[in-house]
Amino acid sequence: MKLGLVIDLDVCVGCHGCAVSCKQWNTSGTTGPLTDYRPYGEDPSGVWFNRIRSYEVGDYPHNKTINFPMSCMHCEQADCVDVCPTGASYKRAEDGVVLVDQDKCMGCNYCSWACPYGARELDRSSGTMKKCTLCIDRIYDERLDEYDRQPSCVITCPAHARHFGDFDDPESKVSKLVRERGGYALMPELGYNPTNRYLPPRITRPIPTEDVSKKSLISSVKEWVNKAVAR
């Protein structure tokens, strides 16, 4: 098995819901807590497994805002695991999930240097490295309903931008999505072979403009006044 996520950049609205639900679930999960520093102070900071950034792609007027959620990609060539001197970081043979054994980690930060995707964050209060577990404490829990045996972020996403599944199974939902929508990996040139895939925005049908009526005189004057008069 090769478990991972597919993230649909076409529909992600950048609401940070996945990150918040991830934090809520995992802070009491196997690698919890996800410590917050100065949560009510001026510069609150803390450990997150998910980070969402926003980019502008293209130049005006042909530009688009892309919200970009990132978490551990559970890479096939996970250098973060190879460089770890203690053996705290490991990649599970059965499903490819990359985890950190909190009892073995010595907090040297070396794995975070080896990760190109910024997936690893040191918890300064426990002194150990923390990262996305792909909700390992959910996805195999048979007491949960079938639907709930998915990572917290996937269930939460209101836009359904996140999908979870087995990439080794060509008929799984994630494999099909990648096939049909041209799912791609980030920074392939570094050779980490990340499992997670991103779906690019769909090519949208251009909105026809021929039938848009000409501006009336009054609206042109209004427009001109609005531009000319400083408020």
Add this chain to the structure above:
Amino acid sequence: MHPAFSVIFFTVASGAGYGLFILMALGYILGFVEFDKGVTLVGGLLSLALISAGLLSSTLHLANPKNAWRAFFRFRTSWLAREGVFAVLFYPVALLFLLGLWVNLEAGVYNGFVAFIGVAASLLALATLFSTGMIYGCLKTIRQWNTALTPTNYLLLGLATGGVLFVLVLAWNGKPTLVMASLSLALLTIAAISKAIYYFWVRTVIGPTINTATGFTRAQVRLLDTGHTAGTFLTDEFAYFAPAKLLLALRITVFVAGFFIPLMLLGFMVLGAQASGLAFLAMLSSFIGIGAERWLFFAEARHVIRLYHGAQHT
């Protein structure tokens, strides 16, 4: 990368310590240095003290040092584990060599077995230095480090600073320094050339860009929002930024204090000036220069995560 003082001190101090030890062993085996008990004691203790101080300071940057003993377990894949293993193996062999050297001096003989142990200890010292370089050199995420020049520079700078130290030890004990000073001159020159090649090489912009990082390779990509209002672990660790003027000043320090001044001072010594004061100044200057070199090594390293924080290229 954020330049951490403990790691800078560690690499400079233990690098010089290993360099000094290797040159002592070489000097004994090839017989180009006149040993007496003073040289053995001062040189041996100095190298071991520098190495130990460095290794101890390197554990200071661990966030969870109580698990540091586990750091030897991933020898098969991790250069950090390899460095630890070689560093620990070095100690008994090095002590055995120094002991043998002492006994030989007492008896006034040259012993092939001691020489053999010296070779073994030197190889372990070289392996440790090489591993230190590879810890940085193996990271594909940092284009400024991911080169064979990284371990090369760690080896050469360790040997060069060790050489300057050894000249000081010899001068201090009133021994002839001509051969060692010449050897140090050569080592410093090679190290300076290698470092200059590195600074030339590192200017070229290559590697991932914000486009390959996001997958949007056919349009301009700009950061709109990082998604956090204050700093994160990632910005603390990787977003370090130093003004270009400071970087330039430090590069000049590297070449003037690290290479040029020690070269001049050692040159005077080769020409006949026999003063331990000169050797001391050379040592001081080279340590300042190499300290600056190490600081730059971290400050100029740009991790690919910076692309996600808005950098257009690394």
